[in-house]
Amino acid sequence: MAVKKGEVWILLGATSAMARAMARQLAERGDALILTGRDMDDMAATAADCEIRGAHDARVVAFDARDPETFQPIIDLLDERIVNAAVFVGSMPDQGDIDSDPSLVDGTVMDSFTGPARFLQQLAPEIEARGAGVVVGVGSVAGDRGRLGNYVYGAAKAGFHTYLSGLRNRLTRAGGHVVTVKPGFIDTAMTWGIEGMFLVAPPEKVAADILKAADRRRDVIYTPFFWRYIMAIIRAIPERVFKKMSI
Amino acid sequence: MRWKTTEYAGWGRALRATGDLARPERVTALAALMGESPAPAIGNCRSYGDACLNSGGKAVQMLRLDRIKGFDPTSGIVTVEAGMQLGELARIFAPQGWLPAVMPGTGFATVGGAIAHDVHGKNHHGVGSFGQHVRALTLIGPDGQTTRITPDHPLFRATVGGLGQTGVIVSAELQMLKCKGDVIVVTERRIEGWDEFLGHLDASDASYTVGWIDATAQGDALGRGILEEAETGSGLVTAPGRAKSVPFDAPGFALAPAVVRAFNAAYFRRVPQKGRTVVKPIQEFFFPLDRIRNWNRLYGREGFHQFQCVVPVDQAPALRAMLERIAGSGLASPLAVLKRMGPGRAGMMSFPMEGYTLAVDFPNRARAVRMIADLESDTLAAGGRIYLAKDSLAKGASLRAMYPEQRDWAELVNATDPDGALATDMIRRLDLRTV
Structure with a gap:
């Protein structure tokens, strides 16, 4: 297999359909993978799959956004190669469940914002030291405006977007880069069977968009692209009207 | 595991189902689901009839477990x-x-x-x-x-x-x-009629052999077609272009008899009289129709049926009579395949038997449905069998008679799945689990 890039990619939340699709595309261009998440058996299957598809190598490490003890062992695996990271973790409990059990707020924020942010704080010096490397943060269109259906998840993602913006500011001056990805409805286990889904995009398409954005050093992308316009409209609705809507 | 109520269809689109589908992305999710509410698995729904359907029930769509x-x-x-x-x-x-x-x-x-x-x-x-x-x-x-x-x-x-x-x-x-390697060297030959076709199929010692047959040709030309014999090779050939899609259901006249006859005649003459050898990417030989995604929409909203049978070698005359019936009806589509099968099979309900297999597509019309019923009787009389991956029309009694191990199979299956949780539309239509 030709090693085109020979860079290392850390995927946080590698059991998600989007991460799996991206891992395969990275594998076919010969990159090295560090797959992290909680379901070790599942990630082992993805790692084997990626190695056969051409990954330079694929390793599996435990990562739990709610357990910072799991963060440093991942950083410790790095060698002198350029390192990139993509964050796919996050959790979206039903808003109704959160409304009846407010303690669910903490876990949602930890999974979708503070856990990955703390990990990226530990990774940032590595990127600065190498003077190169891309961080891809997968946020959500839900972070663009708080709404009835999932405002705690949306708030966590909004926090993550702001964090990524700041991290971009920091890493850019060291030669690194940060891409903020805002997916719309993606055809994954998270959206399967939920009412009201439309224009659902396959995870392979999202993964291809993310890789293109990373290669071209784009700052903020919506995927599929038309969500930029949908969200522009939703953001433009005056709050005094929006507060009465349920979209 | 969340279930999604969906309308889905076999590849022929003549049979449809509405039911709840799960689509696990991890093996642990699949195992949990099977522990709670076992359901039959479905893949990419490329079987033509109702083997992949479970109307009003549940099914587990497996496409996301693909590593x-x-x-x-x-x-x-x-x-x-x-x-x-x-x-x-x-x-x-x-x-x-x-x-x-x-x-x-x-x-x-x-x-x-x-x-x-x-x-x-x-x-x-x-x-x-x-x-x-x-x-x-x-x-x-x-x-x-x-x-x-x-x-x-x-x-x-x-x-x-x-x-x-x-x-x-x-x-x-x-x-x-x-x-x-990933290229294939294909020798294509025009075959002028039935007897010549069988002779070539019997004599072929190529690794891959298949016959395209013009199922509209009658009289002396009955059974004319193109024999393709192929071996894998290595080298550099142009990569296949991007697949195209059929954007909408075609109108009924798209596959009218005159259109099909004209297409088939042109397709036959595409290969020079003396034959030719071409080198192409393997997928163009193995999966020629995959270049056109959703080609099943060419048959319109009503869909189509594929009839595929196999008959023993000594029943070749019966197969010829079936082809005559098909050609005389003027109902066939351009998609018709003739192949020599060996004896290899691995399961109790496996289709293959040593003999000749014929596969022909028909638009879903009343006259075609009646003719396929006749072809089914012909197959049974010839000691042959119908392929369950393709079937959407057969009757249970004659179908079960074609599969000598069906009862033994049903016994084993019923012991494994006593509640019938894994039954599908095809199982019910053909009473396949009746002992």
Whole structure:
């Protein structure tokens, strides 16, 4: 297999359909993978799959956004190669469940914002030291405006977007880069069977968009692209009207 | 696991179902689901009729479990999850010198579906059926238990060709075949009539042999077509372009008899009188129609039926009479295939038998449905059988009579799945689990 890039990619939340699709595309261009998440058996299957598809190598490490003890062992695996990271973790409990059990707020924020942010704080010096490397943060269109259906998840993602913006500011001056990805409805286990889904995009398409954005050093992308316009409209609705809507 | 109420159809689109589908992305999710509410697995719904349908019930769509779990480059044994599509497997491994031993006419078929139908390919005369290359499979039964099944296990022959009735196939170990590379060298010859066709099919010693047949030609031209014989090779050929889609259901006249006759005549003359040898990417030979996604929409909203039977070698005259019936009806579409089969089969309900197999597509019209019923009787009388992966019209009694091990199979399956949790529309239509 030709090693085109020979860079290392850390995927946080590698059991998600989007991460799996991206891992395969990275594998076919010969990159090295560090797959992290909680379901070790599942990630082992993805790692084997990626190695056969051409990954330079694929390793599996435990990562739990709610357990910072799991963060440093991942950083410790790095060698002198350029390192990139993509964050796919996050959790979206039903808003109704959160409304009846407010303690669910903490876990949602930890999974979708503070856990990955703390990990990226530990990774940032590595990127600065190498003077190169891309961080891809997968946020959500839900972070663009708080709404009835999932405002705690949306708030966590909004926090993550702001964090990524700041991290971009920091890493850019060291030669690194940060891409903020805002997916719309993606055809994954998270959206399967939920009412009201439309224009659902396959995870392979999202993964291809993310890789293109990373290669071209784009700052903020919506995927599929038309969500930029949908969200522009939703953001433009005056709050005094929006507060009465349920979209 | 969330369930999604969906309308879905077999590839022929003549039969449809509305039911709840789950689509697990991890094996743990699949195992949990089977423990709670066992349901039959479906793959990419490339079987034509109702083998992949469960109206009003549940089904587990396996496409997201599609990883290669291991590969031994010395033996060529690959372990894959059941949702892996065969075209993808070929795309990955052909450049490394290995091909799935058996590939059906579409690369969109999944490994799980290929096992459940014990599919065959253009090399059946040489290497047998798909199931004969399965070294082991992992099955989650309707009791939620996971079992590794090797060919000596009592459930192996009930699972291969077993229409999903023993459980959900999670993964399989497949013995692949060595190939020279990802190109194929195809020799195409015009065949002027029936007897000549059978002679060439009998005599062919190529690894891959298949006949396209003009099912509208009558009289002296009956059974004319093109013989394709192929071997894998290596080299550089133009990569296939991007697949195209059929954007909408075609109107009824798209496949009117005059159109089909004209198309077939042109298709026949495409190959020069003296024949020719062409080199192309393997997928263009193995999966010629996959270049046009959703080609089934060419038959319009009503869909179509594919009739495929196999008859013993000595019943070739009966098959010729069936082709005469088809040609005389003027109902056939351009898609018609004639092949010599070997004896290879791996399951109790496997389709193959030593003989000749004929496959023809028909638009879903009342006259075609009546003719397929006649063809079914002809097949039974000739001691042949109809392919369950294609069937959407057969009657249970005659179908069961074509499969001598059906009762034994039904007994085993009923013992494994006593509540009938894995039954599908096809099982109910044909009463396949009746002992």
